[in-house]
Amino acid sequence: MTGSASEAKTSHTLRLAEAVRDAMDRSGRTLATLESCTGGLIASALTDVPGAGYLLGGGVAYDTHVKQAFGVPAQTIQTHGVVSRAVAMALAEAAQKWFGADIGLGITGVAGPGPEAGIAPGTAFVAITGGESAEVAELAVGKSDRFEAKSEMVDIALAMLVERLEADFSPIERDRVESCSAMQSRSSIRARN
Numbered sequence: 001m002t003g004s005a006s007e008a009k010t011s012h013t014l015r016l017a018e019a020v021r022d023a024m025d026r027s028g029r030t031l032a033t034l035e036s037c038t039g040g041l042i043a044s045a046l047t048d049v050p051g052a053g054y055l056l057g058g059g060v061a062y063d064t065h066v067k068q069a070f071g072v073p074a075q076t077i078q079t080h081g082v083v084s085r086a087v088a089m090a091l092a093e094a095a096q097k098w099f100g101a102d103i104g105l106g107i108t109g110v111a112g113p114g115p116e117a118g119i120a121p122g123t124a125f126v127a128i129t130g131g132e133s134a135e136v137a138e139l140a141v142g143k144s145d146r147f148e149a150k151s152e153m154v155d156i157a158l159a160m161l162v163e164r165l166e167a168d169f170s171p172i173e174r175d176r177v178e179s180c181s182a183m184q185s186r187s188s189i190r191a192r193n
Contacts, residue, residue, distance in 0.1 A: 016158035017049040023165035024054040032099035033058035034091040037109035041154045057099040070094045083108050085136045088125035096129050103130035112146045122149045126157045131168045
């Protein structure tokens with residue numbers, strides 16, 4: 001990656017991290033991460049922006065035994081493989097539970113440069129848990145360069161997090177809506193009397 005391309009990439013990642021921070025601030029929620037293929041780059045990107053106090057913690061669970069130590073069931077790894085939707089989901093759930101966060105984000109994949117266990121480089125699974133639902137996405141970034149693949153995975157994970165936070169009604173917003181509805185009901189009752 002050339003200097004200007006690297007700077008543009010860094011700027012893009014920072015904008016995404018700022019968007020996550022702003023959405024987390026609006027939601028009043030906390031976040032934790034467990035990363036495999038990105039090696040802590042998601043947590044690093046989030047903490048590159050001031051005001052990342054919503055991030056309770058993060059871990060790098062690169063080795064299978066470390067994944068299990070964080071709470072990923074050995075049976076899940078054996079049944080589905082270490083690079084799978086199920087393991088990404090288990091990482092997100094483990095992050096949420098381990099750190100006591102409202103939202104967990106987990107990622108597992110193959111950064112490259114070559115395939116692993118028949119899985120193409122640039123393939124990853126990102127999971128987000130917490131709130132009303134959980135989601136897992138399969139990424140195919142199509143990069144054989146390890147650094148570029150990891151950077152792209154980070155950006156996609158951050159963008160997913162922003163989309164998820166903006167789609168969910170946060171507890172703070174829900175309280176505001178309920179308060180407004182209650183005030184409107186009282187106003188309409190008073191108007192009728």
